[in-house]
Amino acid sequence: MLHHAINDEALDIVFRAARTQNKWQDKPVSTAMLMAIYDLMRWGPTSANCSPMRVVFVTTPEGRKRLEPHLSAGNRVKTMSAPVTAIIGYDVAFPELLPRLFPHDQTAKSWFADPGHAERTAFRNGSLQGAYFIIAARAVGLDCGPMSGFDNAGVDKEFFAGTQIKSNFLCALGYGDPSGLFARSPRLSFDEACKIL
Amino acid sequence: MLHHAINDEALDIVFRAARTQNKWQDKPVSTAMLMAIYDLMRWGPTSANCSPMRVVFVTTPEGRKRLEPHLSAGNRVKTMSAPVTAIIGYDVAFPELLPRLFPHDQTAKSWFADPGHAERTAFRNGSLQGAYFIIAARAVGLDCGPMSGFDNAGVDKEFFAGTQIKSNFLCALGYGDPSGLFARSPRLSFDEACKIL
Numbered sequence: 001m002l003h004h005a006i007n008d009e010a011l012d013i014v015f016r017a018a019r020t021q022n023k024w025q026d027k028p029v030s031t032a033m034l035m036a037i038y039d040l041m042r043w044g045p046t047s048a049n050c051s052p053m054r055v056v057f058v059t060t061p062e063g064r065k066r067l068e069p070h071l072s073a074g075n076r077v078k079t080m081s082a083p084v085t086a087i088i089g090y091d092v093a094f095p096e097l098l099p100r101l102f103p104h105d106q107t108a109k110s111w112f113a114d115p116g117h118a119e120r121t122a123f124r125n126g127s128l129q130g131a132y133f134i135i136a137a138r139a140v141g142l143d144c145g146p147m148s149g150f151d152n153a154g155v156d157k158e159f160f161a162g163t164q165i166k167s168n169f170l171c172a173l174g175y176g177d178p179s180g181l182f183a184r185s186p187r188l189s190f191d192e193a194c195k196i197l
Numbered sequence: 198m199l200h201h202a203i204n205d206e207a208l209d210i211v212f213r214a215a216r217t218q219n220k221w222q223d224k225p226v227s228t229a230m231l232m233a234i235y236d237l238m239r240w241g242p243t244s245a246n247c248s249p250m251r252v253v254f255v256t257t258p259e260g261r262k263r264l265e266p267h268l269s270a271g272n273r274v275k276t277m278s279a280p281v282t283a284i285i286g287y288d289v290a291f292p293e294l295l296p297r298l299f300p301h302d303q304t305a306k307s308w309f310a311d312p313g314h315a316e317r318t319a320f321r322n323g324s325l326q327g328a329y330f331i332i333a334a335r336a337v338g339l340d341c342g343p344m345s346g347f348d349n350a351g352v353d354k355e356f357f358a359g360t361q362i363k364s365n366f367l368c369a370l371g372y373g374d375p376s377g378l379f380a381r382s383p384r385l386s387f388d389e390a391c392k393i394l
Contacts (some may be wrong), residue, residue, distance in 0.1 A: 004233075005338035006207035014211075015240045015333065035387050036201070042384040043212045044332065047366075051380040055391040063394040097385070104379055121345070124324050124365065131328030134214065134242065141202035148244040148318070168321065169244075175338040179339050182301055185246040187239040188294070190232050194252040197260040197356075 014138045021143045021172070022078050023180025028144065029059075029083045029173055037136045037173075044132035046125040048108050049101045051131035052094040056087040066158055067170075072149035075170075078180070082145065082172035087155060088133060089110025092119050093164040126168050137173055145172035150172050199374045211335045217367070218340045219275050220377025226256075226339065226370055234333045234370075241329035242323040246298045248394025249291040250326035251362050262363040263355055264367075269346035272367075275377070279342060279369035284352060285330060289316050290361040307330050324363050334370055342369035 004011060013016075033059050042051065058067055064080055067087075071079055078087055095112040102108040112118040134144050147170045155167040201208060210214075213349050231254050239248065255264055261277055264284070268276055276282055301304040307366040309315040344367045352364040 004336060005210050005266050006203070008337045009235060010203035010207040014336075015237045018240070020242045025385070029343060033391060034391070034393065038387050040208060040212045042390070044217070044328065045217045045341070045343050047343075049384075051385055051390070053390065056390065057393045065228065066394075070389070100383065101385070102382060124345070127321050127324035128328040128331075130243065131325040132212070132332070134325075135329070135332050139201060139203045139208060139211075144242070146244075148321070165301065185299060185301070186297065186375055187246075188248055188298070190235050192238070193228055193248070193250065194231070194235055196228065196231065196254045196256055197263075 001172070008090055014135050016144070018138050019181055019184065021145045021174070021176030021180060022083045022182070023177040024078070024172070025044045025175040025177050027083065027175045028060070031096055033082065033140055033142060036143075037133060040139060041129065041132035041136035045128060046128060047121060048111070050094045050098065050121060050125050051129070052090040052122040053087045053133070054091050055133070056089070056159050058087065059083070060083045067124065069155035070151040070158065071121070075147050075149045078145065079147070079170070079172060082174050084134070084173040086171045086173060088130045088168045088171055089158055089160060089165045090122040090168055091163070091165045092122045094118070123168070128172045130168055130171070134171060137171070142173050143176035146170070147172070211332050215335050215340070216373070216378055216381065218342045218373030218377060219379070220374040221275070221279045222372040222374050224280065224372045230337055231281065233337045234330060234339070237336060238326060238329035238331070238333035241326060243325060245295065245308070245319060247291045247295065247318060247322050248298055249287040249319040249323045250324070250330070250348060251286045251288050252330070253281070255282045255288070255355050256280070256285065264352070267348040267351035267355065272344050272346045275342065276344070276367070276369060279371050281370040283330070283368045283370060284360045285323070285327045285365045286355055286357060287319040287365050288360070288362045289319045291315070291319055299318055320365070327365055327368070331368060334368070340373035341372050343367070344369070
């Protein structure tokens with residue numbers, strides 16, 4: 001029996017028993033919870049500590065109305081009923097902050113002078129941070145409903161105009177109503193996804 | 198005081214006290230540990246359960262020699278001394294598996310007919326899974342050393358020839374020697390990275 005560094009209950013909460021929710025209880029999520037998610041997830045590693053993730057938490061009916069037209073049809077009803085939907089974005093202008101975020105090497109900013117490399121780095125590391133965000137939300141006791149089905153360009157124009165921030169994915173947050181769950185989908189076996197050399 | 202769903206010790210292990218390691222103890226990592234990482238991280242959510250991450254665990258001197266020429270200079274010595282280095286890749290051919298991975302909707306494969314959309318979906322979700330991998334490795338008691346400094350095309354040719362798998366990042370695994378740690382870099386405050394609407 002393998003020893004785990006963190007207990008089985010915690011592993012269930014963040015990985016094994018957690019499910020993507022499609023229906024939400026009518027129960028609010030406090031601002032303190034949103035801050036607690038960020039205060040945990042920000043410690044997750046990124047390349048040269050570039051930390052490109054940016055988040056807009058949509059918590060009001062007015063905010064949801066701005067989001068609604070950009071959602072794919074299948075994501076509208078559930079997103080309008082979620083207490084919070086986080087727009088997870090990434091900032092392609094992250095190199096500007098590297099002199100502060102990566103104090104070990106003041107040349108780090110110059111590593112990302114190529115715009116394609118900066119975009120790819122922001123997308124990769126912003127996605128890593130998006131996953132830390134999901135795990136952290138579960139760790140503080142929330143359920144998540146991550147979604148890719150929306151018009152990225154429309155969301156960028158509505159929420160990130162005048163910046164170099166691009167939307168990555170959406171993540172509804174709240175307390176799930178298990179009556180909205182799908183049957184759990186299978187996962188690949190170790191041998192299908194991994195090789196040991 | 199906010200209640201966390203998982204205990205503070207677990208939060209320290211996966212987020213707050215964990216550090217990217219640069220120096221490794223001479224202590225092996227068992228195959229059972231590698232399998233335990235995968236068996237946890239595979240439950241993390243991906244879009245349409247597409248699960249595009251693929252991993253090659255490099256565990257032998259022969260495997261490390263194949264990896265070495267593709268590493269940036271600053272990553273060579275530490276990677277050669279790590280007991281395991283995982284090459285985290287993503288499979289752009291993931292749509293082929295959707296009829297099995299997303300049984301709810303047998304049309305899911307057709308959503309990714311556009312190669313650019315398939316590539317972007319694989320990169321985003323393979324990166325999410327890469328982050329789940331890091332968290333899961335810490336959760337089973339290992340330290341991580343994730344790295345982006347390597348020649349992706351060279352690694353793809355050496356390890357993924359004849360497939361549509363592309364390398365994403367590397368993650369050394371083992372038991373860190375804290376004498377190799379940098380001082381911890383700062384993170385952005387909530388107000389710098391997040392907005393509540």
